[in-house]
Amino acid sequence: MKKVLIAYFSLSGNTEKMAEFIAEGVRFTGNxxxxxxxxxxKTITDLNGYDGYIFGSPTYHLEMAEPFKTxxxxxxxxDLACKPAGAFGSYTHTGNAPAQILDxxxxxxxxxxxxxxxxxxLERALANREALKACQDYGKVFGEKLGN
Numbered sequence: 001m002k003k004v005l006i007a008y009f010s011l012s013g014n015t016e017k018m019a020e021f022i023a024e025g026v027r028f029t030g031n032x033x034x035x036x037x038x039x040x041x042k043t044i045t046d047l048n049g050y051d052g053y054i055f056g057s058p059t060y061h062l063e064m065a066e067p068f069k070t071x072x073x074x075x076x077x078x079d080l081a082c083k084p085a086g087a088f089g090s091y092t093h094t095g096n097a098p099a100q101i102l103d104x105x106x107x108x109x110x111x112x113x114x115x116x117x118x119x120x121x122l123e124r125a126l127a128n129r130e131a132l133k134a135c136q137d138y139g140k141v142f143g144e145k146l147g148n
Contacts, residue, residue, distance in 0.1 A: 023139060025140035047074070052086070053084070053105070058097060088121075089101070
């Protein structure tokens with residue numbers, strides 16, 4: 001059984017909801033998924049021991065949230081090279097943050113980007129079941145790629 005860290009920042013609760021449904025999808029594959037607010041990840045040790053990583057932030061002013069940028073500086077010090085990486089986030093009018101996060105994971109941390117790319121969902125769409133299923137499916141495919 002593999003273990004996935006789903007670390008996120010959420011101001012309104014939408015990105016947190018996405019994280020929970022992505023984790024559920026990972027668990028459907030028989031793997032473990034741990035969701036953590038980035039505020040609880042304070043040291044490099046907190047990032048160790050996972051087989052895959054999925055990071056999430058909403059898009060604010062065309063970018064990822066400022067606290068998430070700070071979190072990425074911590075991640076840069078961790079040994080994440082070659083680990084599978086995914087990214088997600090909610091948005092209101094542009095959804096740039098997930099792609100920015102995945103690019104950072106791939107090009108700065110040298111992680112292996114998830115073949116489905118990043119997942120972005122319009123905030124108002126999170127009220128319907130199809131959007132939440134898309135989150136589950138994202139986690140499920142990530143978990144299947146990890147294997148058991």
